[in-house]
Each structure stands twice: as structure tokens, then as C-alpha cells.
Amino acid sequence: MDLNSLRILIIDDSDLSCALLSVILRSDNYNIVGIANDGDSGVKMAQSQKPDVIFLDIVMPGVSGIDVLVKLRKVLPNAAIVMVSGVDDNDMVTSAIQLGANGYIIKPFNSASVVGTMRKIKEKFVLAKPVPDQD
Secondary structure (H helix, E strand, O other), X not given: OOXXXXXXXXXXXXXXXHHHHHHHHHHOOOEEEEEEOOHHHHHHHHHHHOOOEEEEEOOOOOOOHHHHHHHHHHHOOOOEEEEEEOOOOHHHHHHHHHOOXXXXXXXXXXXXXXXXXXXXXXXXXXOOOOOOOOO
């Protein structure tokens, strides 16, 4: 499998963050399968698109990213979820990791931090997945 063919969903209420993540990921040849601007539509989109990787904002109006993380873990237990936040708070990072997040990037992010996070995601979570038997 071509690792750059990973299906990526972005859930963030900031149009600027969504646009920046999209540009960075697409410039590295990743496949963006959807962008949602709130948690509820993000969960619905995740259920229909079945992404491999989800970039999820923590602070959003309505449903918080932490609540969305819990929902996503139930419906897509094998997806890698990267939390995105403007808050560099160790307690929040620890809480997100304990609830099933696989990574964390701080806003404002840059190309190097996003690409580096994707490299770690591929190494830890995608390459480590067992390949089903082909009988």
C-alpha cells in the first residue's frame, strides 16, 4: 500500500486551520477525504468516509474535541487521531492521549510539524497494523 494514500479527515472550526492543514497535507501527496467544521458533522463524516487519520481540534463550539475523540474511538477504533490545539497544556495532552489520541500538534503549526507528525503516525500506527491473511 502506498502510505501517502492514507485517507485523512480534518475536523476543526477554524477555516484557516482547515485550509492550512489541507495545503500542507496535499503538498505531501496525502488524500483529504473530508473537512468538517464542527464535532457532530465530523463524527458523521468519519463514519461515512472511514479515514485512516483524523486531525481533530480540541476547542470547538458545541461538542468539544475531547468529546468527539471519545465518540470517534467507539466508531473508528483503528483510526489514528491527532489532536490540534492552540493550548499547550500538559494536562490536556495527557488527557487526550489517555482517551485514545495518537498525537498532538499545537497551533500555529507549520509544514514541518504536520509532516513530522504524519511520519510518526505512519511509523507507529499504520506500519504496525497487522496485514489480514490473504487465504
